[in-house]
Amino acid sequence: MAAKRPSSGGQWKQLFPTKCSLFVFLAYMALFINQGIMVTASQRADNSYSYNTVTVVLLSEATKLVVSFLLYLREQLYCLHNITIPVLALYMVPALLYCLYNNLAFVNLAAYDPTTYFLLLQLRVVVTGIVFQVLFKKQLSKWQWVSLFILTLGCIVKQLNITEKNAQVVTSPKTEDITSHMVSSLFSVHTGLVLLQVLCSCLAGVYNEKLLKDIGAEVHIMVQNVFMYIDSILCNAAVLLMRGELGSAFTVSALSQIWQPAVIVIIINNAAVGIVTSFFLKNLNSILKTFASALELMFTAVLSWLIFGMAIGWWTVLAIALVTYASWMYAQNPVVNRGRLDQLEGSQTSEEVRLVSSETTEV
Template identity: 30%
Template sequence: MQWYLVAGLLTLLTSSQGILTTLSQNNRGYNYDYATVPFLAEVFKLVVSSFLLWGENWGSQPPKMTTDWKSVRLFPIPSIIYLIHNNVQFATLTYVDTSTYQIMGNLKIVTTGILFRIFLKRKLSNLQWLAIMLLAVGTTTSQVKGCGESSCDTLFSAPIQGYMLGILSACLSALAGVYTEFLMKKNNDSLYWQNVQLYTFGAIFNMMRLLLDDIHSGFEKGPWWQRLLNGYTITTWMVVLNLGTTGLLVSWLMKYADNIVKVYATSMAMLLTMVLSVFLFDFKPTLQLLLGIIICGMSLHMYFAPVNMLVELPLTSKTVPGTLNEVAVEKLEGS
């Protein structure tokens, strides 16, 4: 399978994720416990990957699996990073409002590029760096608050701690992605075996999170396993399946493509969600959304187009200086 097909599919599914999540709410918010969704998605990914791994066993050559503890012990690390990230995110939101947090979230595009360069030793041209920064600028542009929006903050009005935590959050998010890419590429183990390890720990950590939430709330709503599927509708299940599928696609990209491809897919998905919201939820299309789409489109072209295509001057037959200009002048004078 071609990486750009997977990236395209990831864009569509990530975009539907936002739409489905909105559709799964009623006007009073969620009818179900949203924290159960990522847990069930991990379980879904684990089941699918186990099944595919089992299928590989019946193929012409059995899947390559490193079961050495030295290798397995690396697989909970992404979950640990996400756990820390969640807590930093929570701390950040005590200093800045959600829209500022959302704007700062675009920083992770740039931090992913930086960590990709540092940890994975991947070289990027000056132009590719420009493209990555442009992608971050483009997604930020699309989120600029328009006129008529209720709250109106001055630039950099939050306390400095908020911005520092926002940067830390962007670094952790990038680190999780880059580390996962390292894990998937460090040997040629079967993708499904790597997934099984990743999602087993993912499911465990999500379970722990649900339990901790219960402990914090003093089990007032009962233990999580008793209310796991409470309020689930068909849309909620679609949210779960969608989240699980996007996770599987991201794993595939981490092994056969890279973090930058993932970052492009998710950024484009964000813009697509905003465009779809215009049609589905009567959002007002804004100039900044249009500009953001143009900027990100240019960034995509700059990053992925062949270098020759970008820098070569078009070949034309030798021009006869003056002649055609004179024609233009004659026309002008005649008008």
């Protein structure tokens, strides 16, 4: 039986329950677009980096940790509570996944232009839908799945643009040569790394939402952020140790390479992205987060053209059109997922009413 579509006002209310949630949505897109542009701007002419990328990620996590801790102390008037060790341990799962995701971002941005990179990352939408259904036991509607697959089609169309450019390098115009280049591009090492990054993003995002709305719903959001970043710092330190760079990553020479305006902006922006993402998952959901990432494509394509002179081909235009249409279709019937938050808010309201009633009775 088909679900009844809400009115346009109801659709908007389902997408963005509060003005704060709309601000979080817009801030999330703006920060991620800026991150891709800044990372690309910090590359050398050969697409390599003059600084240690793992050190940058580690310093970003440390910045998130300090900011989250200070915000929690400010709100709680320097009173620490709700420190639950089980939740701290559970955050090691998304921390590991985000650690791998963040470090792969530098590798993949060196192999692709920002628009292509963000387009390929939209493959995470379908995978996120599957993981979301499993963890939250919520079945997506037919039209929601159609919008997800149209979004994936947009990613494939963009990949065709890459294979077309690669095929032009071939001196022979034979069809088999062009096909060979298309196949090699689709199954290249960098495509595999993007798919791994997609998997990390899906699992980490949905599991993080599960912790915020269900398993750790009673724990303050900034405390959960602190847990995440403690675990993330441990994971990134382990990456440095495995690469044999734990000592050299924080030498005077290494830190002097980090002390560049562009790199400092990347660290601050990445820290802001992490904190805003936690509010996004708490107030909205993982499915909408992936669509927000898809909408970044239009702005990233234009900015990359304006800043780096990267041409926008017809395949890219078609891909962006598909992404836009998929986003519009999803907006007609968005996913609503509050987890245990409504239950907890209802309990708090009942408790407040009970206290007021008992005070009135005593008077």
